Structure formats: C-alpha cells, structure tokens
Amino acid sequence: MRYAWTLILYILFHILLKPRNSPRAQPKNTHPCKTGNPIDDCWRCDPEWHNYTNRKILADCAVGFGRNATGGRDGEFYVVTDPENDDPIDPIPGTLRYAVIQEEPLWIIFEGDMVIRLKDELLFNSFKTIDGRGAKVEIAGGPCITLSYVTNVIIHGIHIHHCKPGGNAMVRKSPNQYGWRNISDGDGISIFSSAHVWIDHCTLSHCHDGLIDVTYGSTSITISNNYMAYHDEVMLMGHSDDFLLDKNMQVTIAFNYFGEGLVQRIPRCRHGYFHIVNNLYSGWEMYAIGGSANPTINSQGNYFIAPNSNSTKEVTRRINSLENEWKEWNWRSIGDLMLNGAFFTSSGNNNSQNYVKASSMFARPASLLTTLNVTAGVLSCQIGYIC
Structure with missing residues (x-):
C-alpha cells in the first residue's frame, strides 16, 4: 500500500503508548457523554473512537x-x-x-x-x-x-x-x-x-x-464547535456586495464559543442564507452579527453576553445601508438569550419563506449552551478513552 x-x-x-487500563475505563476528568450536542453525541462516547474502523464515523456526524x-x-x-x-x-x-x-x-x-x-x-x-x-x-x-x-x-x-x-x-x-x-x-x-x-x-x-x-x-x-478568540475581523461570509453568485451561499454556524478579544464579523454576511444557531458569545467590541446586500439571517438559540461598554450592546449591525433599505432584510432572532443589556434589531418579515433556506438544524434552548459549548475548540482526546 x-x-x-x-x-x-x-x-x-500507539500500541506502545496506549494506557494499560481497561479500554472502557474513563480518565479522571470524566464528563457526561450525552450532552445534547448532536455532533459530539454521535462519536465522543466511544472509547475506541481512535480505531481505524471508528475514526471515520466522524464523517457521519455533521449537522x-x-x-x-x-x-x-x-x-x-x-x-x-x-x-x-x-x-x-x-x-x-x-x-x-x-x-x-x-x-x-x-x-x-x-x-x-x-x-x-x-x-x-x-x-x-x-x-x-x-x-x-x-x-x-x-x-x-x-x-x-x-x-x-x-x-x-x-x-x-x-x-x-x-x-x-x-x-x-x-x-x-x-x-x-x-x-x-x-x-x-x-x-x-x-x-x-x-x-x-x-x-x-x-x-x-x-x-x-x-x-x-x-x-x-x-x-x-x-x-x-470551534473556539475563537483574540481577533478583529472574525468571519466574512460573501466576497462583495456586487458579487451575486454569493446569493446561493448557505452556511451553518453552530455550537461555537466566541471568546475573549473579538471585535466584529462574528460573522459579517453578504447575500445568501445564514443559520446562526446555539453559539455562545462572551462579548464583542463593535458588533457580533453584521451584514450588507440583503442576506437572510436566522439567529436561533444563541447566548449573547454584551460587553460592559454602553455603546456596543447591540448584537447586530447593517453595513453600507440606510434604514429604508435594510428594514426589508429578513433578520430574525428566535429563542436567543440576551444578557447584560444585549439586544438584537430584527427586520423584514419574521415569517418569510426565506427562513426555510436559512434553516439547517433544530435549535436547542439557549439556556443549555453553557453545557453544550463548554468543550468547543480542540479536544484533549486520549487513545483508549472517551474523548
């Protein structure tokens, strides 16, 4: 081969370095398996996740x-x-x-x-x-x-x-x-x-x-399930306001932990359809979710903690657009938890059919995110133990 x-x-x-405990044993820092995060629950409870026959199960766990x-x-x-x-x-x-x-x-x-x-x-x-x-x-x-x-x-x-x-x-x-x-x-x-x-x-x-x-x-x-921190322009979705091929873009942003030191674009969207679901935002310096060129933004079950600054409590920001333009854009917030004065400015038709194209998975209650998102980022997976 x-x-x-x-x-x-x-x-x-890995034969030489595998722990000599029972393969079903758990490390000292045990955690409950079935947390309700559908991606992690698909594979993390198997202590044999590292075997060649099991590693590829991950490919069937995406949402x-x-x-x-x-x-x-x-x-x-x-x-x-x-x-x-x-x-x-x-x-x-x-x-x-x-x-x-x-x-x-x-x-x-x-x-x-x-x-x-x-x-x-x-x-x-x-x-x-x-x-x-x-x-x-x-x-x-x-x-x-x-x-x-x-x-x-x-x-x-x-x-x-x-x-x-x-x-x-x-x-x-x-x-x-x-x-x-x-x-x-x-x-x-x-x-x-x-x-x-x-x-x-x-x-x-x-x-x-x-x-x-x-x-x-x-x-x-x-x-x-990513952890992002210490960055200015975090995620850009769409090339430019004039690039119309991005109208077919569909992106799911789910179960991420947006941590310390983030400024803006969490994400910043153009055209397209964006399902922002079950993410935990610990703050932002300018805004969290922004966009231009009439994107459809479906914000569901997120946990927003506004920064202490009085000028940056708003989650959303419309860019390069006047109110008489963006008030028709379909941006909605359903089941989001707003803390420390955070607020989401909705617009458009809350029941628009556009949200069908911007819906990709079932949203868990935002109150559960401190459990669902606690292991966002790179995991410390040990061979022979649940991850």
Whole structure:
C-alpha cells in the first residue's frame, strides 16, 4: 500500500503508548457523554473512537448545511510524520502538504504532537479529512489553509493561529499541477468557490485577516464547535456586495464559543442564507452579527453576553445601508438569550419563506449552551478513552 510504512509506524506508536487500563475505563476528568450536542453525541462516547474502523464515523456526524461533507471517508489513512520539511512546490511523503494535494480521498491523521509552520498557503484537493484527534496539532506562524475550487473537506481538531499572508510564489495544488499564487490575505481558513465543507472543534486566533472566510460562491458549509478568540475581523461570509453568485451561499454556524478579544464579523454576511444557531458569545467590541446586500439571517438559540461598554450592546449591525433599505432584510432572532443589556434589531418579515433556506438544524434552548459549548475548540482526546 502506498502509505503502508506510515500506517505501521502509527500503529506501533500507539500500541506502545496506549494506557494499560481497561479500554472502557474513563480518565479522571470524566464528563457526561450525552450532552445534547448532536455532533459530539454521535462519536465522543466511544472509547475506541481512535480505531481505524471508528475514526471515520466522524464523517457521519455533521449537522447543518455542511452535513453531506464526506471528506476522506472513502479513502485510505495517511499519517503525517514530518512537521518540518514543508516544500510548496515538491512536497515529500510524510508531510501534511503531500497528503492534501493528492487526487484520491484521504483521511489524514498525525503521528504525535507537532507544530507545522507552512512556507506558503496549504492548498487542498477535494475529498480530504484532517483529523487532529489524539495529538496536539498546530498550524501557526506562516500562511495557513486555503480551500479553492474544491469539495468535500473536513477539518477537525487543529489549533490554527498567527497566520500570515503568503504568495508571490509557486505553490502546488495537485500532483500534476502547480502555479503562481498572488499575495494571500493571511486567513486561518479561506474557503473560495468551494462546497460541502465542515470545520469542527478547531481553535483559531491571532490571524492577519479573517479566522474563517467563505467567499466567491461557496456553499453547503458548517462551522461548528470551534473556539475563537483574540481577533478583529472574525468571519466574512460573501466576497462583495456586487458579487451575486454569493446569493446561493448557505452556511451553518453552530455550537461555537466566541471568546475573549473579538471585535466584529462574528460573522459579517453578504447575500445568501445564514443559520446562526446555539453559539455562545462572551462579548464583542463593535458588533457580533453584521451584514450588507440583503442576506437572510436566522439567529436561533444563541447566548449573547454584551460587553460592559454602553455603546456596543447591540448584537447586530447593517453595513453600507440606510434604514429604508435594510428594514426589508429578513433578520430574525428566535429563542436567543440576551444578557447584560444585549439586544438584537430584527427586520423584514419574521415569517418569510426565506427562513426555510436559512434553516439547517433544530435549535436547542439557549439556556443549555453553557453545557453544550463548554468543550468547543480542540479536544484533549486520549487513545483508549472517551474523548
């Protein structure tokens, strides 16, 4: 097999290091399994989640508009063993870049803890899963992830931070194709003209531009269970007010924890349909949910804690639009919990059929979010225990 040598190393590594307790035993910091978070309840209670037959169950656990993202479910496993030798033009076996550019589906896991500092954008091919469970994996200190004209990608369990612009360089995007890349924005994850993408249980902060940007007609996206902190322009949904292909965009933002030091764009939406459901907002400096160009925003079961400043209590902000324009936009709040003076300015028709296109999953009561979202971000999963 093409990746047999890395699989053998991985298996030996975990046989030697697996705890000698019963495989059904739980670590000291036990937690209840069935919390009501449908994604986590799908796989986290199995202490054998790390087995090759079980890891791919994750691909069937997504909810929302990105629920059909298969990632590398139907392919082989690939083990990243080399975090240091990143070559944007001629990547070598064992590196993350070598895996993500391959034509065939791959489920990508990691030999152990590692920090990967990329020399240029990490361009994906379609049908890939990055699964960081069981290791502490960071992508940091250089250009980060770009999904451009691809489909069926899952990114799970990666700490992405301090991302920088790249470009003005040749970068390979498949085994048979590489080309010139202009200067990139320095996003943590840039999703460009792509579909069926699921970003789950990642931790993101301190990037040059956005943490996660979804643009140029991308659709069928779920962003879930992530922890985001210490950043200005957090998430941009839609390229520009004039880019009409984004009218078909559908994005679910669910079960995320928006933590300290966030300023705005949590998210900022253009055109399209956005289901913002069961997220916990611990504050914002300018606004939480904003938009322009008449997006449909369906805010359900979120937990908003306004900052102490009297000038930033409002959750929402309409951008580049007069009231006589935005009052027709369909923005509604259903079951949201507003604390410390937070308030949501609704508009449009509360019962518009547009909300059907902006509804992707059942909303849990906002009062439960301190339980449902407590483990947002990268999980500390140990081999042989429930995660």
